[in-house]
Amino acid sequence: MTRKQITVAILVAIVALVFGLTVNRVLSGKGHGDPAAMIDAGIILLPQSRTLPDLTLTNQLGQPVQVDELKGKWSLLFFGYTFCPDICPTTLAQLRDLKGKLPKEAVDNLQVVLVSVDPNRDTPDQLKKYLGYFDPQFQGLTGELGNIQKLANAVSIPFIPADTSKENYTVDHSGNLVVIGPDGTQRGFIRAPLNNAKLAVQIPELVKQ
Template identity: 75%
Template sequence: MTRTQKTVFILVALVAVILGLTVNKVLNDQRQPTSTELIDAGIILLPQSRTVPSLEMTDQNGQPVAVDQLKGKWSLLFFGYTFCPDICPTTLAQLRQVKSELPKEAVDKLQVILVSVDPNRDTPAQLKQYLGYFDADFRGLTGSVETLQKLANAVSIPFIPADTSKPNYTVDHSGNLAVIGPDGKQRGFIRAPFNNQKLIAQLPGLVQRD
């Protein structure tokens, strides 16, 4: 083998190695996370998808929304309210931070929805203003207490309706998120408190699922 042939052979081998490493990285980046990785990030998937009840609610723009028609994207439902003193602003700030560090293709498949557990004070206009402090793309939903309870119970994130006759009342609610798939069915939960970096690492793989 001549010197030129040896040089060509070495170059070809190097290119093959580089291509192999690149393909391996791409495959690893696109693989779906394991159950263990998801659980470690606080993401709990249901063994079987759960149908979301057909309920009419109102969004932050005053438009009607059929809850069982949340399709096309992965929806993260957070049951909270705009007058919440602690859990809600912290959670929404965390979700804003997580979203800001996700790759664009993952962001395009996700939507964050605040479901108000305080319809007495959370009008569509109030929801829109409040969500604008965190992310203008975050959505808000409100409805009657009865409708809200039906939805919360259906996705296993209940809350305790407040005594609205008391001044400056608070509402007891969970910090967990309900995960709704692009088919409009509940796929699982994200447990609070959140680990931002673990969510950032695992959400891109989760939203690759059908």
């Protein structure tokens, strides 16, 4: 073999090794229960956790929250808004229903956080009132649009900012949930639409780790 062929062969071997390790980590599920069952329930764990950006938003009580300090519990982040006509109320109702299906140990180790993609209308008071219709323990975050976009991009949940000059405008956004571990890093996603029957079985396996 020529030196060029040897170099190419080595590079191919390295790529194959990295790919193999990545696949192995995904399939192994990082110790979180049965990886195949997790995927079937719509839970997709990342091969490597992601650090959240260092920025501050405001919760539904008007208190500042460092998004890279969502620690101590597992968090499910949903990017939506209170004037959403369909996806948001449906998803929040499903999350309320899912919470009711979980054992107490899982509920105590889990929090649901709505991150507003419509900070123009979603004040802390508006978030608090809206989330109260579903579950008073659900949390809300709002703030400067630029910071919300930075967070959304960092966790790969992009949205399209609306033209706020239009009356009754809507915001295009994803229905996926972001899974944040108790260490404050992104661990993965939960695909939309939610399958509560399967998630009720797999979420306790996820959050007990």
